[in-house]
Amino acid sequence: MIVVENVSHRYPGNRKTPGRTALRSVDLSLESGSFFMLTGPNGGGKSTLFKILCGIQRPSEGRIFIDGQDALASPDTIRRSIGVVFQHPALDKHLTVHENLAIHAGLYGIPKTELDARIKDSLSWTGLEERLDETVESLSGGLARQVELVKVLLHRPKILLMDEPSTGLDPGSRRAFRKTVNQIRLDMGITVLMTSHIFSEAEHADRVAIIKDGKLLANDHPDTLRASIGSEMVIISTDDMDAVEQTLAHHTEISVQRHTDHLRITGGNVVHILEDVLEKHRSRIRQLAIKRPTLEDVYVRITGRTLQETEENAQLEKTS
Amino acid sequence: MIGVIHVLAKRELVRFFRQPHRVVGSLAQPLIFWVLLGSGFGASFRAPTMTDVSYMEYFYPGILMMLMLFSSIFSTITLIEDRNQGLLQEVLVAPVPRIAIVLGKVSGAMSVAMLQCLVLLAAAPFLGFQPGFLGGLLLLLGLILSSLGFTALGFLIAWRMESTAGYHAVMSIFLMPMWLLSGAIFPLENLPTWLWSVMIINPATHALKLVRMPLYEEPMTLLSDSTFLVSLGVALFWAIACLWLAMKRVERADCGAPLTQGVE
Structure with a gap:
């Protein structure tokens, strides 16, 4: 031990x-x-x-x-x-x-x-x-x-x-x-x-x-x-992150993480979130996904960075 | 512990022989130096004190010493890569005394240097040197002792280096002056006092004496010659000091600093 x-x-x-x-x-x-x-x-x-x-x-x-x-x-x-x-x-x-x-x-x-x-x-x-x-x-x-x-x-x-x-x-x-x-x-x-x-x-x-x-x-x-972030999560990529984020802010029960090209949403009722986002922003949505959380999602949730962002960060640190 | 030293030293030798260009290069370089510099200087340069010695002959111990010096010091360059991405990583986490790590590397590198010196020593009889068995033994002892000191010095400096380029830069600052000011190329006589003092504290000067004197003097006279004994003492002290410092260096695991240090 x-x-x-x-x-x-x-x-x-x-x-x-x-x-x-x-x-x-x-x-x-x-x-x-x-x-x-x-x-x-x-x-x-x-x-x-x-x-x-x-x-x-x-x-x-x-x-x-x-x-x-x-x-x-x-x-x-x-x-x-x-x-x-x-x-x-x-x-x-x-x-x-x-x-x-x-x-x-x-x-x-x-x-x-x-x-x-x-x-x-x-x-x-x-x-x-x-x-x-x-x-x-x-x-x-x-x-x-x-x-x-x-x-x-x-x-x-x-x-x-x-x-x-x-x-x-x-x-x-x-x-x-x-x-x-x-x-x-x-x-x-x-x-x-x-x-x-x-x-x-x-x-x-x-x-x-x-x-x-x-x-x-x-x-x-x-x-x-994996269970700590629920059984499902939503990932949205959109042309207008601010607008979508604003809409999402009305759902107090969820947590939203913003990354370079997408938003990650955990908690709450997935169907309600999707309905709301699609109703208001359908034309701006590039991609929308519902998925079962993986360990990588846990990592992103906890560190606040995707693996790609982690790597870019490491590159930046090396060059500076 | 002997087992560990043996394993590590053997590795150096096997590596050396497995890289034929290293064998050839390390032997050709001093030979070329000797022939070119020796004949070039010999034609135009003759010190007043060197009436009965040809320059080729004068230069011979200097070349022998250079071979020993360079081979000893540059053998430690492998430490730099070995430590961060090579075999040395595993040696460091193995349950072995830290001094064995130093001695293994140093004695391996010293053996490689001695093999090269022996090849050059084979030229000695053709220059009229007949040191005899005992004299030859003293010569070898001097070479071994000096080589241990210089390898340990290289070890000490290489240990903390991040890049081989940096090591090259640092070593050329040390190495060239050390060799030039040892009496290898010009005699230690009629010099300005400052230069003479630098030469006299230079360990390479003493290493050179250990190489040159057995070629000219009888072994028995040597052992009662204070100049020789002083040089022997200096070489011994130098070797022990460098080995001890190298061990301390390895022993000192990278320790964490106090948590409050430098925190604003």
């Missing part, structure tokens, strides 16, 4: 960049064997929390317990029980698959005599059996990810931490990767924490947490999160 207790983190500033608070009093707890997905806009604190859990960053305040042990006080014990998959592959691409695995074994003190047996054990689900002696460079993105997963499982961790693990994978490999991780979790009974932007990856998740501006805004089972 992982317990994050009142963790706050502030990046120290320097002459060029001012300091920045990345996490504000975050509390979390993960049951052993569960699958936890952490999501939120870039710069919201996701990566910081991930780095703190891996032990490569120490928080300004707060405590972390892993299976009852203080993770910040005894980092080496914790390092032994976690496996980490980074966003950028932590492999030496000039070395072969086997050489990379051997380095991992060396770092975790796995005896040479046991290494090959362990590799063989974990290769059954991969397409790597024939390619152990090829360099990582020559593998496809999907296969390289498999190498990484085989690698971090070699020392039999109790907790698997993954930072955007499906970055750079095509949809097919992504699905395969997701399936594999879930199977491994169930077989080995390990706890999985994963950060991701891709909501379809939450299908097996026991919990989804949304973090923004360093605060935990939601943390619940995906079904509960």
